[in-house]
Amino acid sequence: MKSTIQFSPVTMGRASEEVALQIEAAILDQKIAPGDRLPSERELQLHFNTSRGVIREALQALKQKSLIEIKKGAKGGAYIKAVEVSTAGESLALFIKRQPLAPQHLIEFRESLDRTITVLAISRANEQEKHDLLAKARILETMLEQSDPDMLLLGELDRELNIMLAKMTHNPIFEWIMQALQLGFSSNDLTLYQGMDYREKTAENWKNTAEAIVGGEPLKALSHISYHYAMLLRLMEKAEHPVHPVQDGFATNTDD
Amino acid sequence: MKSTIQFSPVTMGRASEEVALQIEAAILDQKIAPGDRLPSERELQLHFNTSRGVIREALQALKQKSLIEIKKGAKGGAYIKAVEVSTAGESLALFIKRQPLAPQHLIEFRESLDRTITVLAISRANEQEKHDLLAKARILETMLEQSDPDMLLLGELDRELNIMLAKMTHNPIFEWIMQALQLGFSSNDLTLYQGMDYREKTAENWKNTAEAIVGGEPLKALSHISYHYAMLLRLMEKAEHPVHPVQDGFATNTDD
């Protein structure tokens, strides 16, 4: 007859959750600093008086929350991670991915966000940041002049520009939202970049916007943003209702 | 080190992650609908030709992402969860706990969000929604006239007003962001509501804003919002640099 007695310190309900909670609390209370290493699984197993599987599941949970990072091999183990904005962003991105979204809603939101961010960036960013933004915008433009641009690279550059701009607000919340959006909607944008028309105008717009920001001209910057999203909306509508989209005197070459 | 964009080379050697990714993909592609049940761990074990521990760790990861929910017992197992905003909110809350945000950042963001939402709400909301908003704002005001208001209820009402306003944009993204913020920052707000001063002015402001929205007066509404957040900023600064430790002489029953 085995001893079926549970004399453990962590016997309630799901042991793995209990372990995870205790470690998480230690991290949140800064009893363990980022960069520190947790004891090995086998040590924790003894410490919590439980099985290794339980420890592993607990660590797995903490890893999912981006609280720790797990390395293998000697000197491996669970290392406390530093906080990053992208962590919170990923979860929002996952949420967004599961929702079927009308493109108009996305565009509307992004435009409003861009406008707010731009105004803040103009008044907050330092010269270095502004310079970097303009430089990157020009790189984007240059890349588009090539006959066979790398789509993925373009998309990435666009993302980086957006995030760079968000950073310039010096407010991490905007950065967080922007990162989440970029993560969640990246696939959406890639299809857009297929259109030569969109690519060229986007690049030009980025350059114009960046220049307006560097020059400290918010109204000008906002005007470029409005133009950009107006164009985007038109393209969306054209894609959904491929009917003769001559709205104004806007010359669009529609040889897709 | 020049890099074309590398999507993660799918970290080989981690079977549990591979399993988790496959299931996650199936969920995201809606090959499995919310409410459906995944095969039991023992079945999955056979299907993926791996050990049960691997399966369990994969499921644990999906559970952390709030993609599935695990029940035990007969007819137990992993059930696909419906998507909910609170997921993103929780993750934001965790993010905030680890990296405390400056209140100014939060206030700044909320003000910009409120302004955008308000303008949209005025032009989009129908009469019914506007009426409901005003009604709820008045309830908030009424509650504050009582001598001993229920703090938790007040906070809840404030949250509902915010979300109701966000809904009125008829753009789900604003609603999600607002919900996530409400969840993530709820603890933050509660302390604010402790101040009598804040409570009264907030309630009055809500009423004014709601009336301006009903009346279709965006500028007036924005003005009230500006006033509200300006006041909030002042209170914050006062709280951080307490000139007088006096509590505004408001009576609190501290013995509950």
Added chain:
DNA sequence: ACTCTCTTTTGGTACTACCATTAAAAACCG
């Protein structure tokens, strides 16, 4: 029909053994 018990399914825990990777120590050799 109703209640109670039993059985089956299924997640949760424990334990063991072995593999793969990694960093550090030891051995090697010029």
Added chain:
DNA sequence: CGGTTTTTAATGGTAGTACCAAAAGAGAGT
């Protein structure tokens, strides 16, 4: 002595088995 290679030990990752605990349904008994 100095650099290189090999060995070793620490540690996460996987496999497999056994058993426990909860939950739902089937079946027995009234």
